[in-house]
């Protein structure tokens with residue numbers, strides 16, 4: 001007998017959802033930064049053992065007050081993942097104030113989880129940041145009072161602690177079923193998507209303030225070449241003219257830095273050498289423009 005199912009990983013921005021997906025897969029598939037709202041659309045990662053295949057959906061963080069159409073799209077991805085899921089993981093940063101964690105439990109996305117009747121696992125993350133592990137107990141007790149959760153477990157995604165136990169717990173809640181994908185397969189999303197994400201990751205890493213949040217990346221050329229470096233061109237899109245100069249930097253220094261860091265990540269992921277060409281384009285207010293968002297691949 002084998003088990004197969006979809007698992008949605010949901011939670012507040014910065015809880016460590018993408019870090020958890022990467023810890024499970026043993027691969028840096030989903031981009032991680034110290035800034036909240038890094039993930040903007042779901043990232044699909046497949047984890048296979050001899051007895052189970054688990055398709056994880058790492059979702060954008062639950063934004064309580066959507067400001068732009070982009071945020072509404074992000075929330076749409078969370079709803080979609082919950083709808084597809086057989087099991088839902090609610091990931092909580094143990095260092096977050098209890099009040100804001102409890103507020104999250106009243107978010108429409110979590111209310112949908114409640115209504116669905118699907119098994120929900122409370123996963124307490126960042127346990128490495130607690131000197132006294134027992135300090136998590138009152139938080140866990142309070143969260144369990146909500147009656148949402150079937151199970152709970154405390155982990156450290158960053159330090160790979162208790163990930164095996166979590167996987168066993170998930171497996172016990174999965175329905176019986178045949179594998180839908182080859183056991184070696186890591187994702188069904190196109191490489192183009194991951195390439196654009198690795199570039200965006202560097203914009204998050206290297207710029208401050210509103211720049212990362214005003215930026216999107218679109219790959220415009222992707223050619224796999226025999227015996228030569230692969231050729232990738234991408235546009236970094238900003239929503240105001242004044243941001244273009246900041247991204248490029250004096251004598252193009254900043255953009256070159258983004259390019260060289262992103263190229264290293266892309267080469268590591270694809271396992272080939274690439275030539276990466278970046279352009280900065282202004283698309284005024286793209287975050288609030290449905291047509292622009294669709295062109296950038298948002299599909300909700």
Ligand SMILES: Nc1nc2c(ncn2[C@@H]2O[C@H](COP(=O)(O)OP(=O)(O)OP(=O)(O)O)[C@@H](O)[C@H]2O)c(=O)[nH]1
Nearest residue numbers: 013014015016017018019034037038039061157158
């Ligand atoms: N100390 C510690 N830090 C962690 C842990 N897990 C994640 N982090 C850090 O928390 C920050 C956010 O991690 P992400 O994985 O990007 O969080 P996320 O939930 O995907 O965030 P969004 O995509 O913005 O919703 C990063 O700096 C991670 O290194 C953990 O177990 N311990």
Ligand SMILES: [Mg+2]
Nearest residue numbers: 017018038039
């Ligand atoms: Mg994320």
